[in-house]
Amino acid sequence: MGIRVTGPTLEDLFKNAAQSLMEIIIKKRPAGKRSLFSLSVTGDDLPDLMVRWLGEILYLFEGDSKVVMDMDIDAVTETRIDATVHTVPFNPTLHEVVTEIKAVTYHRIEVVREKDGWQATVIFDL
Amino acid sequence: MNISLEKIDDYRWLIPQTGAMHVPGLVFANRELIRSIQEDQSLTQVVNVAMLPGIVGHSLAMPDIHWGYGFPIGGVAAFDMDEGIVSPGGVGYDINCGCRLMTTLLRGDDIHPFMKEKDLVSALFRNIPSGVGSRSPIHLSRSEENQVAVMGAEWAVKRGLGTPRDLERTEDHGAMEGADPSVLSERAIKRGHDQLGTLGSGNHFVEIQVVDQIFDPEKARQFHLFEGQVTVFIHTGSRGFGHQICDDFLKEMSKSAHSGHASFELPDRQLACAPLTSDLGRRYLAAMACAANYAWANRQILMHWTMEIFLKTLSLRPEELGMNLLYDVCHNIAKKELHQVSGKATMVCVHRKGATRALPPGHPLLPQVYRPTGQPVLIPGDMGTHSYVLAGAPGAMERSFGSSCHGAGRVLSRTQAVKQAKGRAIHRELEDRGIFVQSRGIRTLKEEMPEAYKDISQVVDVVVGANLATKVARVRPLGVIKG
Numbered sequence: 251m252g253i254r255v256t257g258p259t260l261e262d263l264f265k266n267a268a269q270s271l272m273e274i275i276i277k278k279r280p281a282g283k284r285s286l287f288s289l290s291v292t293g294d295d296l297p298d299l300m301v302r303w304l305g306e307i308l309y310l311f312e313g314d315s316k317v318v319m320d321m322d323i324d325a326v327t328e329t330r331i332d333a334t335v336h337t338v339p340f341n342p343t344l345h346e347v348v349t350e351i352k353a354v355t356y357h358r359i360e361v362v363r364e365k366d367g368w369q370a371t372v373i374f375d376l
Numbered sequence: 377m378n379i380s381l382e383k384i385d386d387y388r389w390l391i392p393q394t395g396a397m398h399v400p401g402l403v404f405a406n407r408e409l410i411r412s413i414q415e416d417q418s419l420t421q422v423v424n425v426a427m428l429p430g431i432v433g434h435s436l437a438m439p440d441i442h443w444g445y446g447f448p449i450g451g452v453a454a455f456d457m458d459e460g461i462v463s464p465g466g467v468g469y470d471i472n473c474g475c476r477l478m479t480t481l482l483r484g485d486d487i488h489p490f491m492k493e494k495d496l497v498s499a500l501f502r503n504i505p506s507g508v509g510s511r512s513p514i515h516l517s518r519s520e521e522n523q524v525a526v527m528g529a530e531w532a533v534k535r536g537l538g539t540p541r542d543l544e545r546t547e548d549h550g551a552m553e554g555a556d557p558s559v560l561s562e563r564a565i566k567r568g569h570d571q572l573g574t575l576g577s578g579n580h581f582v583e584i585q586v587v588d589q590i591f592d593p594e595k596a597r598q599f600h601l602f603e604g605q606v607t608v609f610i611h612t613g614s615r616g617f618g619h620q621i622c623d624d625f626l627k628e629m630s631k632s633a634h635s636g637h638a639s640f641e642l643p644d645r646q647l648a649c650a651p652l653t654s655d656l657g658r659r660y661l662a663a664m665a666c667a668a669n670y671a672w673a674n675r676q677i678l679m680h681w682t683m684e685i686f687l688k689t690l691s692l693r694p695e696e697l698g699m700n701l702l703y704d705v706c707h708n709i710a711k712k713e714l715h716q717v718s719g720k721a722t723m724v725c726v727h728r729k730g731a732t733r734a735l736p737p738g739h740p741l742l743p744q745v746y747r748p749t750g751q752p753v754l755i756p757g758d759m760g761t762h763s764y765v766l767a768g769a770p771g772a773m774e775r776s777f778g779s780s781c782h783g784a785g786r787v788l789s790r791t792q793a794v795k796q797a798k799g800r801a802i803h804r805e806l807e808d809r810g811i812f813v814q815s816r817g818i819r820t821l822k823e824e825m826p827e828a829y830k831d832i833s834q835v836v837d838v839v840v841g842a843n844l845a846t847k848v849a850r851v852r853p854l855g856v857i858k859g
Contacts, residue, residue, distance in 0.1 A: 312616055353622070355445045356446075357446070357644075
C-alpha cells in the first residue's frame, strides 16, 4: 500500500503525507489530552527526508503509542525538516486502528516538483 | 523492463547475465507460473540483486516469487564472505518470519464437535494476543529482553514454556549464534518489550488442520504424521522488534552509501547494503540474530499457550493430546553456510527472503532424528487452502543454496484483494467449506482471501520437479485465527 500526495509547497507536502499516513492507520481520531513537541529530521535528499520523516511519525505511534493529530511545519529544506507535532495518547477504545503499517519503505520513493507544487509517492510495508 | 528468459527445463528458467549483473538469474517455475511472475516487477528485482557485489552462483527466484522491497519475496542470494555484502532488504522487515508445525495424537473426528461449535477457534482467539496494537501479558525488563535476544527459544523453555526436545526440532536449535544486544537501538528495545507472545496481524495465523493426504508413508511415519491426524500450524515472526532493527540498519546503510562509502551504485535504495567484512555489516548480522532469536522465542511461547488452550478446551491430559513439535523453519533470514561454489566448499552468506532452508538427508546441520529423512520443510498455504510438509532433497544443495519456497505467494496486492472482496463475506464463504475463521480485522480477511494467492499445489510441484524437496504430506484447514 502507498500514498501519492501533493502540496503547493514543501511544507504542505510533508504535512499532507504525515496526515495521510495517520489516516491509513487510524479511522477515528477523537481528541484527547494534547501534547506538543518539536521534531527535527535530516535526510540525504528529499526522498530520503520524506521516508525518515514519515518513519518518525510512524514510530510515535508504534513505539511511543502517540497518535499524531496535527502539526506545524516550522521549516523544511531538501535535507532537513523541523516541525511542532500535536499528539494525543493512543487509546484503543477511542482510536479505531484500521491498518497496521510496519514500515515506511524506500521502494519507488519519489518526491518531485510539479507544475503547481510538489508530489510525493511513498510505499508502506503492511 | 523486459527481462529475457531462457528455458532450461520444465522447472527452471535462466535470466542471462547481461549489463551490470555479476551472475545470471535462475527462476524456479513452470510454464503457467512463469507467466504470472512476468506480470509484476519481481524479475527486475532478481536482476537488481544480481548486480550486488560478491554475489555467487545465481540470483535465485523460488516459484512463489512476487515483488518485495529491494529483494523480491521468494528470492535467494548467496554472497562471498570476503567480497560480498549483507542487505537487510534481502532478509525482510519481519526478520525470522517463519512457521512451526505441531502434531497431535488426535484425529479430525475427535475435535469435530469443538470445531462445529467454534469452541476451539474461539478459545484460541480469546487467549492468543493478536491483531494490530496487541500487547502480550509478558512484559520484558531490559535484561530479560537481552536474554531473549541471545537465548531465543531456550529462554522460553527455561521458563517452563516447552521442553529441550522442542529446541532439537527448531532450525538453529532456536537460537542463532552471534546475537549482540549491545548493537540494538533504544527504539528496537522499546518495541520488543511487550510483544513477545503475540501473533501479529496480516498473514500471520494459528491454524488447526487435518492431514488429508500422505505422499511418502515412510517419511510420514518418521515425522509422526498420519492421515486424518489433527495438526497445528503457527506462522509469525519477530514483530515490531525485528521491523525496527531492519528499519534502523536500512537507514544507516543507506546513509553510508550516500556518503560515498559504497563503491557501486545501488539499483534500488531498498537494496542498501554493507560489506560483510565491515563493522556495519557485522553489526547488522548481530542485530538480525537478536531478532531471529526473539522470533523463535515468540513461536515457542505461542506453541505452549496453544497446547494449554487445547488441553483446557478439549479436557484432555497432555499424554492424550500428545502435541509435539515436528519442526520450526524461518523464511526471512541471512545465514553463514557452507556451499559448493565453482566446485569448492565455500562459506557464503545466504539471504533467504520468503524462502525456506531445505537440507537433504545426511546433512550435518540436521538433528539426528532428521538425518535419515532430510529436513522437514513446512509450506503454509494461504487462508482456506492446503499446506504441505516436504522433506529437503539433494537438488536443493546443488541448485538453490539449500533453499525451497515458503508459501503460495501473492498474486493480488492487499489493496487489490480488498477491492475484489467488496460485498463478500469471506468468513462465511470459508465456513461453507467447513473452515472456521476468527480475525480481529475485517480487512485482514479480505486481504488474505484465497484468490489473492497463487495455487500452492503448483508451487510445490515445481519445488519437487526441480528436486529441491520431496512431498511427505498435505494438510487442510479446519479453523484459523488471524490478527
